[in-house]
Amino acid sequence: AVRDTDSPTLAVIPGDGIGPEVTAEALKVLEVASPVKFSPTRYDLGAERYLATGEVLPDSVLAEIRQHDAILLGAVGGKPNDPNLPPGILERGLLLRLRFELDHYVNLRPSRLFPGSVSPLADHVLSKGDIDFVVVREGTEGPYTGNGGALRVGTPAEVATEVSVNTAYGVERVIRDAFARAEKRPRKKLTLVHKTNVLVNAGSLWWRLFESVAAEHPDVTTDYIHIDAAMIFMATDPARFDVIVTDNLFGDIITDLAAAITGGIGLAASGNVNPDRTAPSMFEPVHGSAPDIAGQQKADPTAAILSGALLLDHLGHAEAAAAIEAAVLADLTERDPGTSRRTSEVGDAIAARL
Amino acid sequence: AVRDTDSPTLAVIPGDGIGPEVTAEALKVLEVASPVKFSPTRYDLGAERYLATGEVLPDSVLAEIRQHDAILLGAVGGKPNDPNLPPGILERGLLLRLRFELDHYVNLRPSRLFPGSVSPLADHVLSKGDIDFVVVREGTEGPYTGNGGALRVGTPAEVATEVSVNTAYGVERVIRDAFARAEKRPRKKLTLVHKTNVLVNAGSLWWRLFESVAAEHPDVTTDYIHIDAAMIFMATDPARFDVIVTDNLFGDIITDLAAAITGGIGLAASGNVNPDRTAPSMFEPVHGSAPDIAGQQKADPTAAILSGALLLDHLGHAEAAAAIEAAVLADLTERDPGTSRRTSEVGDAIAARL
Ligand SMILES: CC(C)[C@H](C(=O)O)[C@@H](O)C(=O)O
Ligand SMILES: CC(C)[C@H](C(=O)O)[C@@H](O)C(=O)O
Numbered sequence A, B: 001a002v003r004d005t006d007s008p009t010l011a012v013i014p015g016d017g018i019g020p021e022v023t024a025e026a027l028k029v030l031e032v033a034s035p036v037k038f039s040p041t042r043y044d045l046g047a048e049r050y051l052a053t054g055e056v057l058p059d060s061v062l063a064e065i066r067q068h069d070a071i072l073l074g075a076v077g078g079k080p081n082d083p084n085l086p087p088g089i090l091e092r093g094l095l096l097r098l099r100f101e102l103d104h105y106v107n108l109r110p111s112r113l114f115p116g117s118v119s120p121l122a123d124h125v126l127s128k129g130d131i132d133f134v135v136v137r138e139g140t141e142g143p144y145t146g147n148g149g150a151l152r153v154g155t156p157a158e159v160a161t162e163v164s165v166n167t168a169y170g171v172e173r174v175i176r177d178a179f180a181r182a183e184k185r186p187r188k189k190l191t192l193v194h195k196t197n198v199l200v201n202a203g204s205l206w207w208r209l210f211e212s213v214a215a216e217h218p219d220v221t222t223d224y225i226h227i228d229a230a231m232i233f234m235a236t237d238p239a240r241f242d243v244i245v246t247d248n249l250f251g252d253i254i255t256d257l258a259a260a261i262t263g264g265i266g267l268a269a270s271g272n273v274n275p276d277r278t279a280p281s282m283f284e285p286v287h288g289s290a291p292d293i294a295g296q297q298k299a300d301p302t303a304a305i306l307s308g309a310l311l312l313d314h315l316g317h318a319e320a321a322a323a324i325e326a327a328v329l330a331d332l333t334e335r336d337p338g339t340s341r342r343t344s345e346v347g348d349a350i351a352a353r354l
Helices: A019-033 A047-053 A059-066 A089-101 A168-183 A200-215 A227-236 A248-261 A302-314 A318-334 A343-352 B019-033 B047-053 B059-066 B089-101 B168-183 B200-215 B227-236 B248-261 B302-314 B318-334 B343-352
Strands: A009-015 A039-042 A070-075 A106-112 A132-138 A142-147 A159-167 A189-194 A221-226 A243-246 A269-273 A281-285 B009-015 B039-042 B070-075 B106-112 B132-138 B142-147 B159-167 B189-194 B221-226 B243-246 B269-273 B281-285
Touching: A009 A019, A009 A059, A019 A070, A019 A302, A019 A318, A019 A343, A047 A089, A059 A089, A070 A089, A070 A302, A089 A142, A106 A248, A132 A168, A132 A248, A142 A248, A142 B159, A159 A168, A159 A200, A159 B142, A159 B200, A168 A189, A168 A200, A168 A243, A189 A200, A189 A227, A189 A248, A200 A221, A200 B159, A221 A227, A227 A248, A227 B248, A243 A248, A248 B227, A269 A302, A281 A302, A302 A318, A302 A343, A318 A343, B009 B019, B009 B059, B019 B070, B019 B302, B019 B318, B019 B343, B047 B089, B059 B089, B070 B089, B070 B302, B089 B142, B106 B248, B132 B168, B132 B248, B142 B248, B159 B168, B159 B200, B168 B189, B168 B200, B168 B243, B189 B200, B189 B227, B189 B248, B200 B221, B221 B227, B227 B248, B243 B248, B269 B302, B281 B302, B302 B318, B302 B343, B318 B343
Parallel strands: A009 A039, A009 A070, A070 A281, A132 A243, A189 A221, A189 A243, B009 B039, B009 B070, B070 B281, B132 B243, B189 B221, B189 B243
Antiparallel strands: A106 A132, A106 A269, A142 A159, A159 B159, A269 A281, B106 B132, B106 B269, B142 B159, B269 B281
């Protein structure tokens, strides 16, 4: 479905809260950096549309979005605890539906401590080495499938279940992708993170497939750590990581911690990638819609801009992607932590470096 | 089943690796600190017994252990990747079986940054306030139930599931316990951690019961954060937490990170508590058996010693428990980070302060 083209079509979902502001800056930078001219179509989806119309993601809109070469998403989500917006409606109905329907099985989240950004970790940890790893989070299975249910809801006898579904089909393909990525990096190291000692069924499947694909990649150094131990390493020795492959939920948890230790969620980019290109991939900052600061030009658009770089890279424009990263790096290095810039000023500054 | 007695019986499971060494120090300190005389019975369970006999936890041994007033456990677990010891055998068969059979529904994990211990967090994070919180981790439900299974194992069509089971019965009792604990602390603050926006069935159950029990405790300040956002707060503002209540798996993940940021897993104690006292509670350090340093008197027994304090507190000897904590605090403060002491020397030093 994805065309190799000089004018790729882009479905843009600015979303809610700070989503539209950061997306505008990502588009601004994309326009300057990209060797190809994008033709963007805007889709208004998110809390606002749902609250106004009851619609989350109409099938016809999904069908349209599917025709594009790539998707750029800002952030979706309404005010916390809005009684008209029960938890899960937008997440399951929009964000996860896009990831699942478009088969985004590689949820790619690079983590790098850029010079100039402030880590909450102490110098004795940071001095162990550069933090520069990428998490390959499975995106279409695990506890995110929406399997499970509830019985006798609202009574003292209520039972609620969540089923993590893991298939050889789904696990093997993401592990293969992670090995391919590890192979392209200087350290060529891949760590599997799971909880094989408790989640024995899923853990055994992940472990066996990891071992068998590893046998085909003798040049990649591998290891395994439990999700709980991974927390400790993230906090005490994050430089040990190169590529991490993990399950959907563990990946969600690890990547927020990874974002925190590398200077915050304002910098963390992600790609929901369909490596087989049977549908468009989707790029979005890891952060949420932050309704408390929406519309005030206070949000840092860097994560959205870096997500744009991942988008370019995915479409085959590696050089342009690297140029955006370099511009961000320069901007971060020269950022004055004492002054706060408007969202558009950050976008302008990064665009001006290109 | 638990007696109020002057000579409580203690089932001691030293376990594997460094387990026996740290348990010896915990018993040494308990003996000095306790106003009552324990009569300990040692149970050899763990990797060694399993490898020698194939036995994990014979029913007759479980029945015997159940007759005690409390259980002290060191650590269980064999060498990593031992082909004779598949992952889960000891965890599911011994550790989790004890927690489930003895209805340890409150897995209690206090986290405090003691003066003198080294946090991996930077000063600008630590200066936000003292880190002193306790995680009340549900211990008998969630993804730990061992529900789920696998189909067509070893084929490309394999499907493996893990089922998180959550009941109103199980969730309400642990939430009630957490509110009672929050009420006794100066800040009286309780945070629910879950992933209600994705795990909507379990999340909705946790959220509704949390809200309804909160209505009975107007003096307790409450809030909710998603597990991924909790990671960010742990790394950037852990002083915000007072009491956390969460699911079995999220609690496993959070408490290892909590241990890391408060000076490491060598200090983290835990209690597997049956608050209804229908069976003995079990106290154990959060760390594992660390086979690589076993038998070398290199392990820090502080976590085991603090677990002994939790045990004393549970049996009604709050003053003696506080005395152990004070002795540990003094020892930590005066520890010379440049010299390493033997396991028994640390135990001796703490015992000598009592
Ligand atoms: C909003 C939520 C559904 C989502 C997730 O859990 O994947 C988010 O936390 C993320 O990491 O992209
Ligand atoms: C060893 C393992 C089964 C256990 C758990 O997952 O609960 C451990 O990590 C813990 O936190 O006590």
